[in-house]
Amino acid sequence: MAALTATAPTERIHVFWHEGMLNHDSGHGVFDTGMDPGFLDVLEKHPENSDRIKNMVSILKRGPISPYISWVPGRPALLSELLSFHSPEYINELVEADRDGGKMLCTGTFLNPGSWDASLLAAGTTLSAMKHVLDGHGKFSYALVRPPGHHAQPTQADGYCFLNNAGLAVQLALNSGCARVAVVDIDVHYGNGTAEGFYRSDKVLTISLHMNHGSWGPSHPQTGSVDELGEGEGLGYNLNIPLPNGTGDQGYGHAMTELVVPSVGKFEPEMIVLVIGQDSSAFDPNGRQCLTMEGYKEIGRMVRGLVDRHCRGRLLIVQEGGYHVTYSAYCLHATLEGVLNLPVSLLSDPIAYYPEDKAFVVEVIKSIKKFQKDNVPFLIED
Numbered sequence: 471m472a473a474l475t476a477t478a479p480t481e482r483i484h485v486f487w488h489e490g491m492l493n494h495d496s497g498h499g500v501f502d503t504g505m506d507p508g509f510l511d512v513l514e515k516h517p518e519n520s521d522r523i524k525n526m527v528s529i530l531k532r533g534p535i536s537p538y539i540s541w542v543p544g545r546p547a548l549l550s551e552l553l554s555f556h557s558p559e560y561i562n563e564l565v566e567a568d569r570d571g572g573k574m575l576c577t578g579t580f581l582n583p584g585s586w587d588a589s590l591l592a593a594g595t596t597l598s599a600m601k602h603v604l605d606g607h608g609k610f611s612y613a614l615v616r617p618p619g620h621h622a623q624p625t626q627a628d629g630y631c632f633l634n635n636a637g638l639a640v641q642l643a644l645n646s647g648c649a650r651v652a653v654v655d656i657d658v659h660y661g662n663g664t665a666e667g668f669y670r671s672d673k674v675l676t677i678s679l680h681m682n683h684g685s686w687g688p689s690h691p692q693t694g695s696v697d698e699l700g701e702g703e704g705l706g707y708n709l710n711i712p713l714p715n716g717t718g719d720q721g722y723g724h725a726m727t728e729l730v731v732p733s734v735g736k737f738e739p740e741m742i743v744l745v746i747g748q749d750s751s752a753f754d755p756n757g758r759q760c761l762t763m764e765g766y767k768e769i770g771r772m773v774r775g776l777v778d779r780h781c782r783g784r785l786l787i788v789q790e791g792g793y794h795v796t797y798s799a800y801c802l803h804a805t806l807e808g809v810l811n812l813p814v815s816l817l818s819d820p821i822a823y824y825p826e827d828k829a830f831v832v833e834v835i836k837s838i839k840k841f842q843k844d845n846v847p848f849l850i851e852d
């Protein structure tokens with residue numbers, strides 16, 4: 471502990487949290503179906519359960535990073551605040567679903583008693599975290615929230631998400647005078663909801679690194695492929711980086727260096743929102759990627775470099791997926807260590823490393839880079 475005292479934290483991450491978000495109960499069943507097939511003695515919790523978040527809270531409270539963390543209470547969003555991103559018809563649908571005692575909004579996405587209040591807390595807490603940075607009270611805010619949000623589109627729920635927490639925060643930044651906001655989404659799934667919300671805007675650069683899972687039905691018509699570039703004024707301001715299954719620390723680092731850092735640099739955002747999901751880890755039940763704590767730490771470090779260069783250090787981090795109850799917390803810890811630029815890791819990786827074949831992802835990234843140079847107006851002139 472002497473080392474910690476010697477380098478008394480001069481920089482802190484403000485973590486916005488409210489325990490009411492634990493009251494969203496997605497139920498039990500086979501994986502995320504909510505169904506009991508009748509032949510299993512043990513039904514697991516839905517992957518998006520409160521245990522995963524309880525461990526994220528406790529590792530930040532009692533783990534070695536705790537001296538670098540300041541806790542700020544979250545708050546529920548007002549219904550009127552939701553209309554900056556979502557349509558009134560969709561919000562009414564959610565309010566009615568809650569009043570009627572719950573509803574399955576799409577596959578795997580259950581609004582149960584308690585879910586709506588938790589959703590309002592997730593949205594409001596993320597808005598408070600963004601406002602904290604915008605008002606200059608701190609440089610780094612982390613909205614530790616659930617239910618997650620990045621699949622929620624302006625008019626529909628998707629993929630365990632009801633309200634787009636990050637999207638609402640981006641809109642708040644724009645409404646507060648930010649000219650350009652960049653979103654870097656490293657959840658293993660395509661941040662389709664956030665992309666959809668800003669698809670026709672050149673004020674928001676949405677970048678998503680995800681596994682190549684494609685569309686998954688009516689709630690998720692987007693494919694996440696490279697040619698979903700945005701439309702109209704927004705053409706070129708949605709950059710999808712679908713990475714082959716098995717991409718790990720080296721592949722993600724390469725994608726960040728080759729694709730994310732240069733495009734964010736050209737865009738020159740005034741604010742960056744890092745959308746994190748630990749479901750890109752090697753041990754996640756919902757993902758097929760191979761990031762380890764070291765890879766998450768490096769991504770945190772690279773994003774820190776970007777905000778230092780372009781945004782006067784201002785960064786909002788928003789929690790999304792991450793379904794391994796233990797490893798997600800460890801990967802979160804590592805990501806925040808990276809954001810803080812800590813020279814020595816505070817926490818070692820508790821589980822083994824899965825091997826990575828970097829050769830394939832290098833080829834994929836090369837072809838994505840060529841595609842973007844040929845098709846993205848603001849990247850063409852080089």
Ligand SMILES: [Zn+2]
Pocket residue numbers: 657658659747749790791792
């Ligand atoms: Zn995800």
